Amino acid sequence: MAPPKNERAFEANSSIVLVGCRGAGKRTLGFMGALHLRRRLVTEEHYFEKTTGLSRGEYLARHGREAFARQDIEVFKRMLDSNRTGCIIECGMSSLTGEAQDALRQYSSTNPVVYIHREKEQIARHLDAADLQQLLKADGRHRSCSNFEYYNLYDPPNKSGGHISGTSSGASTPLNGRQSGPSKLLSAREDFTRFLDIVTGRGATKAWLESPFSVSSVPPEFRSYSYALRLRLSYLMDMDLEWEDFEARGDCVEFIIDHWPDDLMNVIARQIALIRRKLGIPIIYHVEENPRGERRRTPEEKDAMDADLLELGLRLGVDYISLDLQRHDEFVNRVLRHRGRSKIIGNFWYMGFGALAWQDDRQMENYKRAQGLGCEVVRMVRFCTNDSPAELLEGFKKRLQQEVPDPKPPLVAYDFSVLGVRTPLQSRILNPVKHPDMENERDHLATVSTYYHSYELLFRQFLLDPLQFYVLGSHVSYSLSPAMHSAAYDFCGMPHTFQDVTCSTIDRLNQICLSDSFGGASLTAPFKVAIMPHLKVKSHHATAIGAVNVLLPLRGKTSAILDHANSRNKAGPAREFFGDNTDWSSILTCLRRAISPRNYVQPSKTTGLVVGAGGMARAAIYALIQLGCRNIFIYNRTTPNANQVAQHFNDWAATQGIVGTKGGSHEICRVLPSLSEPWPRAYQPPTMVISCVPATSANGSAPADFEMPLDWLRSPTGGVVVELAYEPLVTPLVAQMHAVRDHMSPSWVVVDGLEVVAEMAIEAFELMTGRMAPKRLMKEVCRKTWEQQQQQQRQGSEMAMSSY
Template sequence: MNVRDLVNFETPPESSPLGGQSSSNHMLSIPPSRAPSPTNAPTFSRRASIVLIGMRGVGKTTLGTIASKALGWELLDTDLIFEQQQGVPIAKFISTYGWEEFRKVESKHLETILPNNLTGKVIACGGGVVELERNRAILQRFRDHGPVIHVLREKDAVLAYLRDSPQYPPFLHETAKEAWDRREQLFRDCCSFEFVSLTMPVPPAPKGFKDIITPDQTFALKPVEEDFFRLLRFIHGVDTKKVTLSPRGPRSYSLSLTFEDVRQAIPVLDELSTGIDLWELRVDLLSSCEPTFLAFQIAILRHHSPLPILFTLRTVSQGGRYPDVSPQNEKAVKIQAWLHHHALRLGVEYIDLEVVMPESTFTSVVEKKGNTIVMGSYNDWAGTLNWASPQTRHLFEKMTQLHVDIVKIVGAAKSFEDNMALRQFAGLVERSSTPLLAINVGPEGKISRALNPILSPVSHPLLPRAAGPGQISFYETQSILYLTGLLPAKKYYVFGRPIGHSMSPTIHNTAFSYLGLPHSYSIKETATVGELKEVMLDPNFGGASVTIPYKVEIMPYMQHISRHARVIGAVNTVTSIPGGGLSGDNTDWRAIKSCLTRSLTPANVVTSSTTALVLGAGGTCRATLYALHQIGVINIFIWNRTRRRAELLAEEFSKLDPLLRIRVLDRLDVQLPIRPLPTMIISTIPAAAPTSSELIDVGLRIEHLSDAGGVAIELGYERRITRLLSLAQEKRDQGIAWAVVEGIEILLEQGYEQFKIWTGRRAPARKVQEKVLEVYEQRRGLQSPPMQ
């Protein structure tokens, strides 16, 4: 696999914001597309070229530059190609020959460029490419082969840019706004997907800078890169954000956003996401269903949260606000269908289809769903559904025959017994291959929400309104499960010596408490690893963090060890296996990898020439080398006081990959024999001597840090500012994009990974970080000894 493919389209390790015309009217003012996009007709090759279309100024060239660097593909900008082949700027060509001639020549270029560049290219098209019908036909044919992505940006920002741009003469017979409004539907007729490139504050390029994007600008555009590659991974099925759905597997939860505008939720989005696995965007509750408004709503939600999104347009008869649609009302049917196809074009991970909608709409969306998961839903707000009747079983079977991925049936509880009937029904259909989400609404139905194991809808006090009657919070569901014996309290520990000042209890106990989980976490310090056996045999034992000196010694006690931990040669996470036995894993490398990939800018995407420098050759160096290898770095240098120890480590890890080259440095206080200079430097050694507060100087100098920018990571957290991090900060002060990752951040990341392994839930990162930093600063104020 190509190194860039490994970085940007990585398979899971175990297996190898608001533009547009807003309106309070829920009915669209534009007609449905005359040529609906075949959103999933082909399965694209990962090498299929990517075509970007959209208005001038939306950032197609910038986005194309980011994508081409990340993928290692050539960027073809049709405007630049036009100027190169005609020998004059576009503005001069148009002023000389006119717009009509420009469009003819542009079309000839398009007829050549697209068919001859089917793979390995990012192609950014001119803003008016959709003006000619033959161009639209070319784009529509291409989308059967590869993704054609309509790029949007905030309308006011783009129009301001067009007013000030000297590149083109004014539009012919219309304003830029009129051209935008007219072309918007033409772009949607031609695209297979739509991407909103949210405007980021980007520093200006210095005078005389010739490249398209400076390193500092790429750092500012990192969020755009992340959002765009989230869409590409979804398109190619590499990461579709699927939630594990099993009646006997980990429980999953969803939360309906009931805001009129997603922007209102941003300040509390982190708190709202506590414990949940999926957002339900209640489109019928938004202030508008206008397509560009919807595109920005979804883009904003994605930008602020990694969770998948369920697109729901709930009709009045099904408990929502969108008007009911009669099959006889052709216009209403077309609009409802268009909105659901628009959701597919936006790349939503889940979509809700009401079983009462016109069958033609239902089947057309299922046929075009691509990697989107379809939830077929039936909501009985009248209270006539009887869980024990044959009609309910027939309803379930009818929905499965419609080829949905999840069946959702909502009844209304009049008594507690209705919840028992629901669970009996769920048991009858449990063997079906189609997962069932089944709940009862109303006060008497609250228990059904807690007992439902699949995407159970929960509420939150910070929502403007509940999505349905009888909803309870995630915290309340955990309390109910604990009181009914379905969530037993587990004991978790940190194993090691000395560990008196470990921050791990603060991390995990804070997370347990905030999520309402009944577990506990404490310190277990022993003289030998053998003394831990009795603790691990306790039936209430849930798992443990393992630190020095037991990361290797504890491995013989494991019945299962992950592939990652075996390669690294150390276990830092122990988990009790349901039914008996212990499993060992390593989350150190995951934390390092996460911080590296999050901090690297698009300008420093990993290539075959990327270099990394690792300081130290101890146990954490092993996890560091593995993390670097996992993101595709093949040129690694190690410095260690004891050269022989570094050499043995280099010899061992070089066997992982024939392309991997790990070399050992003798000294750091000289000009480094590394070309290009490292864009990743990771220190695995203590920042200060154990008996002194002075920072250890191993000889690293500011000239050793690349002028192309990079990321500096400190694994030790006994000091927040170290020699390495101060050098990186000095580079930042010079305007060079070096990211700084403190040891406390690595500690938190590996703890979050452990928490997810043990509980199946994401840790409430912001709350945990706040508490850990509070305790950390208190201990520093007391001048406590170094923490493990």
């Protein structure tokens, strides 16, 4: 049976239309989306004035209401028709009219039309109380003329500046006494751009091409082992845990609609938005057959309601839709027609006594039907009462391999009873798990399984191996990485070790890496650039930067990168290695977190400054380029080294077609020869400064102190200073910027080295293990370990002084 045509698989460059009532945040989201997708932002208000030569208010006053209404709808239709590709289109209040909504329905057959809505309390801030209810009622009609929707969660502003705190929640108090949270709208930008990547289908492909070992690059169904954290709507409506407690408890979330509260559609939309924001992992959307507390429905009522709920999941752009293939064809085909970029998990669940046996030929027919319908995953689950030995399921899997032609969708298959899943090892992928502190109530599928228990079992049964990980370089004894990685291993049930080893030669590096138990290494000076010629495979980012800071063994049985990625956490000989760079992305994360809306990156104007010319400086320059900055200056004590780095990136820009801001050349990096020279007047003062001067030089001597010339700090809107060194935490540059904030310009934000090093460890952990990192835990351990090191140093100094 062939699948029906996918009516929501639009061309990747199709213009995206945003509709919704005033106060929903369309203009801000449109701006973010245009920057992310590199598209032109078209607003209804500006288009009307451009077309008629008058603002809407002026046209109404001059021509009257009737003429304005006719002109308004004509301009609206023209705006849609003349901007069908390469745009983000923000619709104004015209979209509330019936004629405009008819035009949007027609437009939605070829383009994504996204309904933006949000909390009533936030919309009320922009409206008179008398207008609120009427407008919200009218706003609900946008669902009928759109094919996607996005719930715009409130993103509270950062009310204080100075230092970016060391926890994901922004709740800790930094050591210098200053406290702040993420910059305004950072979370909204991350959520919305992730949503756009799903709608356009660009996210996973782009991540895979750039860095095939990153967690986001390998979908859960293609990993060696993966786990689905089950969260029921009835539980989320009255949670007894915090969202942070669910971090790294699964590779994806299975969101189960088992309850019908008032305002159901908006409640579901908000919960999907919360999962995206708080956990940032793929979502499986499942509508339970018999919602709790609801009356029994007729088959017709059941089909209509369940279809509407599944339709909502597809509109919300979830990663996976769980589809019961035992429903009738019309129901199944409706979901398949509207699937868009969401993946389909085709389900065959036998929940009662007398469940279809694995050896029954109808199980094979079920799988082939799901395959024929184009399901990306097939899930087959059966209730058993000790009547199904494990060998029967294994026999079914072998039959599939022998009898079903490729490509075969991944299979999730297991038996369960009232005590839970028979064994977490029955299925390799998407095993159902729960949080260890959650009550089960009716959720028998995950009764005995937690992520920690399931993953630890793989090591106890020797399916995975304990490995040795390292941080390697000439001066690593102060590294905070061992403490952070070790805490993450304990959290995830991994018996790995992580240690710092001082070495400075390629021969010694090879000796460590050629061990059968070598799992991976974080590299520092002098290896970041020197290792490049010795690597068979490098990520796109590492090649562009010309430096590597994470080294992984390649142990796959074939040459396929996915095979190598799924061989992580397994021992064995490795003669080839993969190199990646997380320095740049860690810096990028910290910049995004700290940049204020006033200093958003404008390619033609924004200026960045990088201090240093080593491997970290290369990563910093690349981070600025990825942000869209095209005016980058480098200062280094040794000017020839700075010239070499600048030339590397200017040559790379030419190969990528990246054009600078002066004369159409590819020169995006320039060198500042001296601290005594004034800032070049042809360029704006920098709003992003990244200091890559190491805390200690490669030979162990103290580096030269660096402070910024005051002439280089003339930005009227302040900016961000990222200090990568953290020994000491308050470097001369950090101390200078605190003084600048206090006495000259309070708009400067300082990101200290602990914030950056924690991000580096988090990304390295995910690359090395292929598992989600417990970010909050690792950041807390980073700060605490640093504090302990400082206390030990003080005690050592006091003891030394007392001995005199």
